[in-house]
Amino acid sequence: MYLLAFGLTLFYLYPVINMVFEGFDIDLSSIYAPGFRLIGGVPYYSGGVTPSLTYWIDMLRTQGFLKLIFNSVVIGALSTTAALFLALFTAYSMTFVRRVRYSCIDLLMLAMRATPVFIYIVPFLVFLTQVGLWDTQLSMVLVYMSLNIPLTYLLVKSLLRDFPRELVEAAEIMGAPTTMIISRVLLPFSIHALVIIWVFTFVLTWNEFLLASFLTGPDSRTVSVGVWSGVGEQIGTFRTIEFEAQAAGGTMAMIVPLAIILFLRRRLARLFSYQLSERR
Amino acid sequence: MKASEMVWTTVIATSLAVGSIFPLAYTFYLSLLTGSLSGQGAIGFLNYARMLSDPKIYWSIAISITYTVLSLITSFLLGLSSAFIITLISRGRRLLEAIYTIPLSVSPIIAGIVWSPPAVWDDVNSLIHFLLGLPFIDVTDPLIYIPIMALAEGWLWSPLFMLGSLVVIEELPNDCHEAAAVMGARRKDIIRFLYIPNVLRSKTMKMLLVVKTIDFFRAFEIPFAWSSWMRALESGAATDTLSLLLFKLLMTPFEQPISYIAAISIALMILAFVAAITIYRILFRGDGA
Numbered sequence: 001m002y003l004l005a006f007g008l009t010l011f012y013l014y015p016v017i018n019m020v021f022e023g024f025d026i027d028l029s030s031i032y033a034p035g036f037r038l039i040g041g042v043p044y045y046s047g048g049v050t051p052s053l054t055y056w057i058d059m060l061r062t063q064g065f066l067k068l069i070f071n072s073v074v075i076g077a078l079s080t081t082a083a084l085f086l087a088l089f090t091a092y093s094m095t096f097v098r099r100v101r102y103s104c105i106d107l108l109m110l111a112m113r114a115t116p117v118f119i120y121i122v123p124f125l126v127f128l129t130q131v132g133l134w135d136t137q138l139s140m141v142l143v144y145m146s147l148n149i150p151l152t153y154l155l156v157k158s159l160l161r162d163f164p165r166e167l168v169e170a171a172e173i174m175g176a177p178t179t180m181i182i183s184r185v186l187l188p189f190s191i192h193a194l195v196i197i198w199v200f201t202f203v204l205t206w207n208e209f210l211l212a213s214f215l216t217g218p219d220s221r222t223v224s225v226g227v228w229s230g231v232g233e234q235i236g237t238f239r240t241i242e243f244e245a246q247a248a249g250g251t252m253a254m255i256v257p258l259a260i261i262l263f264l265r266r267r268l269a270r271l272f273s274y275q276l277s278e279r280r
Numbered sequence: 281m282k283a284s285e286m287v288w289t290t291v292i293a294t295s296l297a298v299g300s301i302f303p304l305a306y307t308f309y310l311s312l313l314t315g316s317l318s319g320q321g322a323i324g325f326l327n328y329a330r331m332l333s334d335p336k337i338y339w340s341i342a343i344s345i346t347y348t349v350l351s352l353i354t355s356f357l358l359g360l361s362s363a364f365i366i367t368l369i370s371r372g373r374r375l376l377e378a379i380y381t382i383p384l385s386v387s388p389i390i391a392g393i394v395w396s397p398p399a400v401w402d403d404v405n406s407l408i409h410f411l412l413g414l415p416f417i418d419v420t421d422p423l424i425y426i427p428i429m430a431l432a433e434g435w436l437w438s439p440l441f442m443l444g445s446l447v448v449i450e451e452l453p454n455d456c457h458e459a460a461a462v463m464g465a466r467r468k469d470i471i472r473f474l475y476i477p478n479v480l481r482s483k484t485m486k487m488l489l490v491v492k493t494i495d496f497f498r499a500f501e502i503p504f505a506w507s508s509w510m511r512a513l514e515s516g517a518a519t520d521t522l523s524l525l526l527f528k529l530l531m532t533p534f535e536q537p538i539s540y541i542a543a544i545s546i547a548l549m550i551l552a553f554v555a556a557i558t559i560y561r562i563l564f565r566g567d568g569a
Contacts, residue, residue, distance in 0.1 A: 015394040029406035114552040116498045118545045123306035207387035250390040257385035
């Protein structure tokens with residue numbers, strides 16, 4: 001059993017170790033196969049173990065990686081908060097106002113969740129260019145908000161489905177307005193679950209690549225795009241920055257999500273079990 | 281609920297729906313035009329009819345389905361195995377769980393980078409050839425790299441299945457474990473007759489399967505990274521899932537009009553939606569879905 005555990009540990013950990021080491025220009029394969037060789041017809045050259053901060057410095061200075069991280073944090077945090085806010089109000093109205101079990105809104109949201117990101121690219125590209133908002137943080141907040149609403153809605157709706165209806169009805173009878181019911185009744189009971197939904201959506205937004213590659217430029221480029229192409233290159237050319245620089249950028253890009261995921265890993269799994277309200 | 285509040289909440293719901301519908305409606309509108317964004321005239325469903333005779337579409341659908349099935353199987357089996365190993369070992373559970381969860385924090389495009397020929401596969405090939413004396417694995421062969429891409433997806437997403445399984449196993453009543461102990465059940469019996477059936481029946485796993493089926497079907501980042509490494513830049517390559525085909529068509533000026541690309545997008549959405557609903561209905565049959 002421990003042998004299997006070791007094998008799986010190697011499987012899960014080695015790619016990350018490889019990326020971290022390559023970022024510091026340490027090529028592990030050179031230990032047992034130094035120099036130039038052909039693998040499957042593709043030429044490779046092992047640079048050897050020459051630890052260096054060159055690629056980290058390159059990513060931070062030349063590629064402006066700190067700015068990319070700032071963009072990702074701002075865009076991710078604002079779009080996720082806005083999406084969750086709208087999803088909460090809509091899910092509330094769908095659950096407690098319109099007592100329809102499988103409403104058309106649910107189906108619409110599921111359809112939007114199944115929608116390929118390409119559906120968003122052309123309309124937003126045309127619209128944002130026309131109104132002069134292409135390559136701005138504001139536009140990316142709006143785009144990701146639109147992209148995230150279906151998922152956050154479905155998660156919040158499943159959370160509210162298990163919420164004690166009596167509490168909401170009691171508040172209604174007492175004459176509490178909707179905003180008060182949400183802030184004084186729903187939020188205190190669901191805040192932990194909502195935080196988990198926020199974190200999950202934030203990590204997804206942080207890691208999103210395709211939309212950001214079309215809708216951002218040098219001013220609002222996000223981390224995931226920067227890892228592939230740096231600041232200067234365009235995705236469509238298929239040209240990339242150096243592999244070691246990608247590895248350095250990849251290591252930097254995973255620090256924030258890694259901290260979040262390790263801290264909240266069990267609660268993330270419960271997102272899909274409709275049991276958020278029971279486990280706090 | 282007062283009438284004014286009902287209006288207010290309904291307005292929010294409606295505006296939300298409209299906001300979500302906008303991209304879909306606009307893309308659908310584009311798909312009915314002759315070609316450019318300026319809209320040279322409506323041609324009805326001709327773009328959709330044209331799709332039916334395009335071999336690249338069928339090829340991409342086949343790649344997408346193969347990719348989805350392989351990725352789903354890999355993620356599911358790896359996740360389940362990891363969960364059982366963590367459950368059965370007596371020491372270091374938390375540490376292993378943390379290590380196995382690490383890939384979840386990696387962006388899919390970075391996963392495409394770390395599982396690429398110059399990264400992990402360079403090391404693996406060097407190890408098996410120069411140290412063990414075995415022949416190289418030819419990662420440029422589509423029959424090799426498509427399963428490798430699925431393995432990369434499995435590496436990335438199996439932790440989610442693992443965490444889901446662990447949650448289900450943790451929530452099993454103690455009575456079950458006590459009954460198994462009284463009956464003298466061995467470890468493999470506990471896995472076979474207690475853990476596997478409960479994990480497979482759980483809502484958590486069913487939801488994960490639905491969500492990941494959708495995601496794998498529209499996968500882009502890992503095939504994109506491999507397409508770049510393989511220099512498979514023309515549309516219709518072996519890496520081309522439907523999403524990657526759309527990307528290549530969009531990035532290759534004048535190869536296809538944007539209205540045709542819009543039509544493929546709508547078709548992809550319908551396929552993913554139908555697949556999701558079908559799987560949802562099958563998995564949740566009997567659960568009141």
